[in-house]
Amino acid sequence: MACKNTTQESVLILGAGCFGLATAHQLANAGYTDITVLDKDDVVPSRFSAANDLNKVIRAEYPDLLYTDLSLKAIKKWQTDPLYTPHYHETGFLNVTSSAATQQTKNVVETYISSIQANPAFDGKVQRVSGEDQIHSLVPAFNGPIPGWSGYFNRLAGYAHSANALRDVYRDCVRLGVKFHLGPKDGEVKSLLFAAARGVNICVGAKSRGGTLYQAQKTIVALGGNVCNLIPSLGPQVTGRCWGVAHIQLSPEEAATLRGIPVTNVRDLAFFFEPDQATNKLKFCHMGGGFTNYAWSQDGLSVPYPTLSESKLLPAGDEMQIRKLLRDVFPQFANRPLIDCHLCWFADTADSDYIIDYVPNTDNSLVVLSGDSGHGFKMLPIFGDFVQTLLEIGRQAEPKWQWKGSKSKVGSAWRAGAGQELVAIVPAKL
Numbered sequence: 264m265a266c267k268n269t270t271q272e273s274v275l276i277l278g279a280g281c282f283g284l285a286t287a288h289q290l291a292n293a294g295y296t297d298i299t300v301l302d303k304d305d306v307v308p309s310r311f312s313a314a315n316d317l318n319k320v321i322r323a324e325y326p327d328l329l330y331t332d333l334s335l336k337a338i339k340k341w342q343t344d345p346l347y348t349p350h351y352h353e354t355g356f357l358n359v360t361s362s363a364a365t366q367q368t369k370n371v372v373e374t375y376i377s378s379i380q381a382n383p384a385f386d387g388k389v390q391r392v393s394g395e396d397q398i399h400s401l402v403p404a405f406n407g408p409i410p411g412w413s414g415y416f417n418r419l420a421g422y423a424h425s426a427n428a429l430r431d432v433y434r435d436c437v438r439l440g441v442k443f444h445l446g447p448k449d450g451e452v453k454s455l456l457f458a459a460a461r462g463v464n465i466c467v468g469a470k471s472r473g474g475t476l477y478q479a480q481k482t483i484v485a486l487g488g489n490v491c492n493l494i495p496s497l498g499p500q501v502t503g504r505c506w507g508v509a510h511i512q513l514s515p516e517e518a519a520t521l522r523g524i525p526v527t528n529v530r531d532l533a534f535f536f537e538p539d540q541a542t543n544k545l546k547f548c549h550m551g552g553g554f555t556n557y558a559w560s561q562d563g564l565s566v567p568y569p570t571l572s573e574s575k576l577l578p579a580g581d582e583m584q585i586r587k588l589l590r591d592v593f594p595q596f597a598n599r600p601l602i603d604c605h606l607c608w609f610a611d612t613a614d615s616d617y618i619i620d621y622v623p624n625t626d627n628s629l630v631v632l633s634g635d636s637g638h639g640f641k642m643l644p645i646f647g648d649f650v651q652t653l654l655e656i657g658r659q660a661e662p663k664w665q666w667k668g669s670k671s672k673v674g675s676a677w678r679a680g681a682g683q684e685l686v687a688i689v690p691a692k693l
């Protein structure tokens with residue numbers, strides 16, 4: 264495949280979240296000398312980024328070999344690259360269901376384990392676990408009844424402190440000469456700029472909320488759940504969706520008893536991590552079908568609430584699942600207040616495939632990085648490679664990542680439960 268040297272082109276990246284920073288970092292390392300990044304928050308990591316979090320799961324089991332192979336590549340970097348190793352904790356991943364799970368949710372766990380059982384990369388790393396005795400001997404710190412938990416434990420996995428990893432990538436971008444414009448006036452993108460030429464609309468840059476114009480030969484949009492605000496034509500492919508996240512505060516002594524526990528996903532209830540090392544907070548997320556926000560949109564798109572304060576809530580149904588999980592695994596914390604509750608927004612596709620492609624009819628001037636579908640953070644160390652390849656080849660050779668123009672027919676069967684509209688939910692009383 265013929266590759267162009269595109270390093271002399273000016274590049275404007277909209278969004279300094281996971282995909283935007285990974286791209287800026289890779290391109291700067293590859294010799295691109297004119298890279299500008301805009302973000303609406305005045306700090307990086309942005310408080311609007313889904314990846315600005317205490318922790319994200321790093322694991323490679325996927326029913327789809329493409330993502331398994333890429334995640335294994337990313338894990339190698341998390342394990343060995345000095346930029347990423349300080350943030351990576353290989354605690355293992357316990358992926359189970361409780362006795363209350365539906366057969367469909369139990370089948371999802373089966374799909375994951377069968378996807379890696381024959382893969383030599385996981386030799387000696389994965390074991391099936393079933394029942395209280397086996398799980399207690401694997402994780403003695405789980406002192407609740409853990410009724411009917413069953414699934415597998417994967418040692419080649421863990422979590423990364425995602426906010427800290429983003430911060431270090433950002434600092435390295437600055438060291439490499441990437442220019443950043445942050446904040447509502449200069450960093451928040453209001454619109455794209457187009458010039459008509461050769462019968463198509465060429466994107467020539469973007470305009471900030473404060474009216475600053477940024478021009479570039481390539482504009483790369485990486486706005487996470489907000490992408491459809493800027494590129495509404497993505498609406499048929501991408502849905503802004505969110506999950507609720509909550510923490511509980513542990514004392515240093517309590518946290519010490521849980522050091523090194525695996526990332527644990529009880530798929531019908533919620534998932535959690537070892538307590539954060541700096542704050543001793545335990546994070547929980549009930550990863551059900553997620554929540555959409557179509558109601559406030561005039562053009563039929565589901566997009567995130569515009570302000571942080573509007574997203575500071577936890578659906579009551581999520582609290583129920585988290586409390587049940589606590590009673591099952593850590594009864595001593597079952598009534599601890601849930602704090603830092605918020606909705607975390609991402610860009611969802613029906614088949615969970617990323618979209619990394621040129622926007623049609625823009626003469627390759629406009630690129631979109633989207634469709635993270637809630638599983639993009641683990642790729643931070645290698646995501647920029649995908650974008651560099653796209654720029655050099657001039658087209659997306661991976662069919663799964665192409666702009667598709669319509670919704671895929673395949674549903675996200677790996678999520679427990681159906682999606683709900685936010686207006687229909689009752690917030691937890693916290």
Ligand SMILES: Cc1cc2nc3c(=O)[nH]c(=O)nc-3n(C[C@H](O)[C@H](O)[C@H](O)COP(=O)(O)OP(=O)(O)OC[C@H]3O[C@@H](n4cnc5c(N)ncnc54)[C@H](O)[C@@H]3O)c2cc1C
Pocket residue numbers: 277278279280281282283301302303304309310311312313314315318319320321450451452453485486487488489505506507508548607608609610632633635636637638639640641642
């Ligand atoms: C609850 C939850 C749990 C998750 N858990 C995992 C996990 O365990 N493992 C994993 O791999 N992935 C996980 N993810 C997914 C991961 O966080 C995302 O895949 C990743 O953050 C996507 O990166 P992004 O750059 O597309 O979006 P984001 O990281 O959200 O970044 C978007 C950026 O765009 C900026 N922005 C928005 N609008 C504008 C504007 N108008 N102008 C300028 N800037 C703007 C924002 O400030 C932000 O910095 C999870 C996601 C959620 C919601």
